[in-house]
Amino acid sequence: MDFEKRITEIEARLSSLERFIRSTAPQPVAPASVQATPSSAAVSPKAHLIPAKWATVAPAAGQHEGSSPVTTILGWAGATALVMASIYLVVLAIDAGWLTPVRQLMLAMLGGFVCIGIGLLLRGKDMHYASLLPAGGIVTLFLSIYGAHNYYHLIGTIFATSGIIVICMISLWLNRLFLSDLYALFAVVGSYTAPVFLGGSSYSIADLIVYFACWSALFSIFSIWTGKRSVYILAMYLALVIFDLKWKGSISDAWVEALVFQTVHFLIFVVAASVFSVRIAPMSKESAIWHAPALVLFYFVQYYILDKHIPGLAPWIAIASAAVLLASYFVVYRVLGENLEGGRMLLSSYVALVLVHAGYIESVSAQWAPWVGLVVIPIVGVYASLRRDMNAPGTPLWIAVALIFAANYFRLIPGYSKLSATHDVPAHDLLALCYAAELYMAYYFSRKIEGIKDIGAIALFAGHVAIMAWAMQIFDSRFIVSLVWGSVALGCLLLSLQRRDKILGQSSLLIFAASVFKALLYDIALAAPLIRISSLLVLGASLYLGGWLYKKVASLGAE
Numbered sequence: 001m002d003f004e005k006r007i008t009e010i011e012a013r014l015s016s017l018e019r020f021i022r023s024t025a026p027q028p029v030a031p032a033s034v035q036a037t038p039s040s041a042a043v044s045p046k047a048h049l050i051p052a053k054w055a056t057v058a059p060a061a062g063q064h065e066g067s068s069p070v071t072t073i074l075g076w077a078g079a080t081a082l083v084m085a086s087i088y089l090v091v092l093a094i095d096a097g098w099l100t101p102v103r104q105l106m107l108a109m110l111g112g113f114v115c116i117g118i119g120l121l122l123r124g125k126d127m128h129y130a131s132l133l134p135a136g137g138i139v140t141l142f143l144s145i146y147g148a149h150n151y152y153h154l155i156g157t158i159f160a161t162s163g164i165i166v167i168c169m170i171s172l173w174l175n176r177l178f179l180s181d182l183y184a185l186f187a188v189v190g191s192y193t194a195p196v197f198l199g200g201s202s203y204s205i206a207d208l209i210v211y212f213a214c215w216s217a218l219f220s221i222f223s224i225w226t227g228k229r230s231v232y233i234l235a236m237y238l239a240l241v242i243f244d245l246k247w248k249g250s251i252s253d254a255w256v257e258a259l260v261f262q263t264v265h266f267l268i269f270v271v272a273a274s275v276f277s278v279r280i281a282p283m284s285k286e287s288a289i290w291h292a293p294a295l296v297l298f299y300f301v302q303y304y305i306l307d308k309h310i311p312g313l314a315p316w317i318a319i320a321s322a323a324v325l326l327a328s329y330f331v332v333y334r335v336l337g338e339n340l341e342g343g344r345m346l347l348s349s350y351v352a353l354v355l356v357h358a359g360y361i362e363s364v365s366a367q368w369a370p371w372v373g374l375v376v377i378p379i380v381g382v383y384a385s386l387r388r389d390m391n392a393p394g395t396p397l398w399i400a401v402a403l404i405f406a407a408n409y410f411r412l413i414p415g416y417s418k419l420s421a422t423h424d425v426p427a428h429d430l431l432a433l434c435y436a437a438e439l440y441m442a443y444y445f446s447r448k449i450e451g452i453k454d455i456g457a458i459a460l461f462a463g464h465v466a467i468m469a470w471a472m473q474i475f476d477s478r479f480i481v482s483l484v485w486g487s488v489a490l491g492c493l494l495l496s497l498q499r500r501d502k503i504l505g506q507s508s509l510l511i512f513a514a515s516v517f518k519a520l521l522y523d524i525a526l527a528a529p530l531i532r533i534s535s536l537l538v539l540g541a542s543l544y545l546g547g548w549l550y551k552k553v554a555s556l557g558a559e
Contacts, residue, residue, distance in 0.1 A: 080136065105148050112140035116174070123178065131178035138174070138186050141167045161211075164194040172222060184222065184231045191215045192238035195246060205257040208246060212239050213264055220272035227280045229287055236269045236294045244301055255309050262302045266321060269294075274328045278335050283342035288349075295350050303358065318358035322351050348394020356400045370425050373408030374434055376401040377442070390449060409435055409462065412469045432470035439463030447501075460507050464488070468514060478518075479534045485515050486542030497552055512543060 115137030122133070145163045148154045155163070168187040175183035192215065195208060216232075216239050223231035243265075247258050273291065277283050283291075299318065306314035329347045333340055355376075364372050380401050384390045412432045425431060439459045446456025471484040489511035496505030 102154065105144050105154065108140055108144045112137040112144065115140065116170075119178075127178055131174075131180045131182070134174050134178070135180075135182055135186070138167065138171050138183065141170075142186075142190050161194055164190055176226070181228055181230060184219075184226070184228065185234060188219055188231060188234045188238060191219075192235070192242050196242060205247070205254040208243060209257060209261045209264070212243055212261065213268065215239070216265055216268045220268060223272065224276050224279060229276060229290075232269065232272045232276070233287075233290050233294070236265070236291075237297075239265055240294060240297050240301070244297075255305050259302065259305050262298060262305070266298055266302075267324070270325060270328050274332050277332050277340070277343065282332075282336060282338065282340050283346065285342045285345055288342035288346040291346055292349055295346070296353065299350070299353060299357075307362075315358040315363045318354050322354040325350055344392075344394050345396070349396040352394075352396040352400035355397070356404065360404055367424055367426070370408040370411060370431055373405045374431075374438060376404050378438070381445075390452065409466070412466055414469065414472060429474060432466050432473060436463045436466035436470060439466060443504075457503055457507075460504065461510055464492075464507060464510050468511065479538065482515060482518065482538045485511055485518075486538055489515070490542060490545060515542065 116134040119131060119134035119137070123131075142164070145155075145160055145167065148160065168191045171183040171187035171190070175181065175187070192212070195211065216235055219235040220232045223229060223235075243258075243261055247254070247261075273283065299321070302321070303314055303318055306317055325347055329340070329343050332343060360369075360372065380393050380397060384392050412435060440463045442459040443456045443463065446452045446459065467488055468485055471481045475481050475484065489508040492508040492511070493505050496502065496508075
């Protein structure tokens with residue numbers, strides 16, 4: 001039995017050793033035709049939602065294996081050196097009298113096409129590295145057209161513009177062929193700068209509007225087709241900046257045409273951003289930041305034109321532009337059915353700009369500004385409550401209405417600034433009281449919302465200041481003012497005990513401190529003897545009773 005048991009143990013050990021050898025032996029490599037296909041790899045859950053024509057084409061083997069920074073630097077340096085060599089060769093030929101201007105330009109253009117051709121031939125070897133030569137060729141072609149028109153005056157504006165258009169189309173074709181954004185950026189820069197380098201005064205305002213509108217629409221479509229926001233974003237900036245320079249430089253009297261240009265391009269790029277968000281990817285916060293300066297530029301250029309020529313309509317057209325942006329946001333939101341953080345931030349920023357500048361600064365008189373400042377926060381608050389999301393208006397819009405409110409709030413404080421006088425404001429006697437009531441309501445509602453309790457505490461203290469300012473404006477007697485202040489402080493303590501609100505009780509200390517300073521600095525020094533005595537009696541009684549109540553408030557747990 002022992003012998004058979006030993007044989008069984010030896011066989012088990014040999015079996016385990018055989019399994020170990022098999023697991024560590026190198027596995028044979030399957031032929032390429034039967035290897036795992038890309039479908040067996042992990043695929044993004046949203047990959048099936050992207051149309052095949054927009055999907056990035058993976059380069060074939062050997063075309064793009066991740067060039068190192070050193071390789072890229074050497075490639076760019078080589079391409080740049082070739083371009084410089086061509087330039088120096090032309091300079092040498094000119095100095096020696098070998099080449100006429102026509103021959104110089106033909107040689108330069110030939111060099112550009114040769115660079116493009118060599119890059120196409122090398123595309124099958126390493127697509128990324130080969131793309132550097134055509135990039136240098138595109139630059140050479142652009143310089144040749146500009147030189148032929150500006151320096152040698154060999155070709156006219158129409159012919160030169162047509163040449164630039166052809167080169168831009170070649171650049172876009174190379175962009176799709178080499179999968180490099182560099183060519184698209186070349187095309188954008190070359191197309192929009194053409195009127196600056198080629199036009200002079202030969203372009204009419206109508207020519208510029210049509211020219212820029214066609215390129216803007218083309219680059220917007222190309223951007224959506226390739227899935228690259230950078231293309232239409234760069235086109236948006238160049239269109240606004242270069243047209244503004246051309247318009248102010250030579251045709252500034254054509255304000256109607258400039259207004260048409262602004263409006264057309266605003267609509268083109270709003271549609272481009274909306275379609276891109278629906279078809280490719282929703283706008284992120286980073287993308288929204290890149291869009292924001294262009295919107296600001298558009299707004300102020302358009303408002304400048306309107307305010308100079310039709311000032312009465314300027315605020316209304318500015319509000320209409322915000323309405324267009326709002327409508328496009330809700331269309332995208334309805335189609336996608338998801339939260340659009342970047343789009344909401346961009347919309348909120350633009351609406352805030354329009355509200356503060358066109359809606360408040362330019363449209364509201366100083367007489368009615370305090371009442372406007374009083375109602376803007378409730379209006380935005382009602383909108384947020386209807387959406388059941390306090391963040392729905394967006395942080396920029398909340399900041400804008402808070403600034404409008406604060407600017408008018410400080411007008412209530414006597415002697416704070418030259419604008420502190422509110423005697424010309426309708427119903428000015430109720431103004432500070434209304435501000436105090438709104439601030440108290442803000443504190444009450446903020447206690448129920450997580451994340452803004454600190455803002456509610458600030459509103460509570462600001463409400464105390466407003467109610468004290470109201471008492472000073474309404475009552476001439478220092479005794480009555482002290483009585484009102486003491487009553488408010490004691491009322492806060494009693495209400496805090498009833499509602500078990502420690503913050504409300506602690507806020508009464510601000511009123512007590514103000515009462516002490518008022519009594520010591522004004523009431524005792526400047527008032528008649530009876531007023532001094534009565535003010536001190538009111539102050540002493542309120543402080544003593546307040547101290548007794550505050551002992552109970554201090555024992556309350558923090559809410």
